[in-house]
Amino acid sequence: MKPRIIDLFCGAGGFSRGFKESGFNIVFAIDNDPACGKSYKTNFPEAIVLIDDIKNVSGSDITYFTQGKYDVVIGSPPCEPFTGANPNRERDPLDRLYKDPIGRLTLEFIRIVGELKPKVFVMENVPAILDEPIRNSLIYEFQYVGYNQIYFNVLDAEKYGTPSRRRRVFISNVPINPKPVKRLIRVIDALSDLPPPSQSNIPNHEYVPISDKKMKKISRLRHGKALYYYYGDSKVLPNFIKLDPYRIAPTVLGSSRFIHPFENRLLTVREQARLMGYPDDHIFFGGKDQQFNQVGESVPPTLSFAIAKFLMETMFK
Structure with missing residues (x-):
């Protein structure tokens, strides 16, 4: 049976695309943007797609919708509160996670992971989310919901077949180290x-x-x-x-x-x-x-595919 995937903050489905192409079963996704929801449902007609604010959704709601156990939870909470490209980000790094209402959506991802208890979770964001003391706070929050080992996997998309530069961190309860491609795509x-x-x-x-x-x-x-x-x-x-x-x-x-x-x-x-x-x-x-x-604002499908393929070979053989 194919491992089952839930995608939080799904957008148009770039993160999900690589997992589907690697043999995972996409069963549920949520986003608060109707245009994203339409894009996602069109590209993943097999999935249940919920258009709602994630704060209104619990793990039991997701279980009710899809009736089953989940192997992997993926997601990309908004990066704007953390990135140095945002001229209005909070001065205090911790305020970016705990005070900024958009930054707090990262905590909603952690909450749902804690309620669903998947075998693997992968949360994508900009490397600036690792600024201290945010990094230690993320470790604490994931440990609080039951995950004691947390890995901060920083990956460059261009090394995995993406024709554009993109460095992102994939925070997970397992190490993620996919094999780079041999040739960069121009x-x-x-x-x-x-x-x-x-x-x-x-x-x-x-x-x-x-x-x-x-x-x-x-x-x-x-x-x-x-x-x-x-x-x-x-x-x-x-x-x-x-x-x-x-x-x-x-x-x-x-x-x-x-x-x-x-x-x-x-x-x-x-x-x-x-x-x-x-x-x-x-x-x-x-x-x-x-x-x-x-x-x-998505995860490049080429990078997602490399991550999913690595997980399939190491965690779901």
Whole structure:
């Protein structure tokens, strides 16, 4: 029997996608965004998808919906309270976890894990969630719900077949150490076989409108340079980056837009999804900004697949 998966804060299903392709059975997912829920249900019709605030849901509710034991709980609580890209994050690190209402959603993930007691849990977030003393607090919270061994697995998505850079931590009760791929995937490798948007019926592959003024500025950009730079709490971040075709793309974010390496236009949602390792049959719903957010705020399916394959081989043989 296939191991059963529950996905909390499921988004459009990037995290789940790799697990499904590795042989896991996706049985339940929850997100509070209806557009994410529609995207998820379309891509995982076998799963029960609940659109609700996770604070309103208990482990017994999930058990009622799906009638069974769960082997793995995965999820990606929002990273905004922790990331240095957020200019408004709390000064005190502990306030990011215990005071910020969005940061407290991480505690809701831990609560449900404690109520369901899966064999394995995997919680994804930005490495800044490991800032002290948040790291020790997470250990305490997971121990409080019954998990004494906690591992902070920091992985780089580009080492596992993702055409863009992305360093994330996967907090789990087991060590996760997948084998990297032998060759990095460049932007040109990811995008070169896509037809122009005007000549395609590939889902989510439509032109993104842009003003003539921005178009002129874009035409003068060199590869690797950005049209805008903005300040986070601890870093300066570029936006409207003209991609270098012979390098790995920068980190894809929900708020970021990339410029095509050879054409004076923004990437389509599908092209941006390609840079996250999504296959073309993974569909995104909602407005354009919602679709870009679903792509940029997800776990790359290529990285998820590496994690799931490792767990399947080490924990579920």
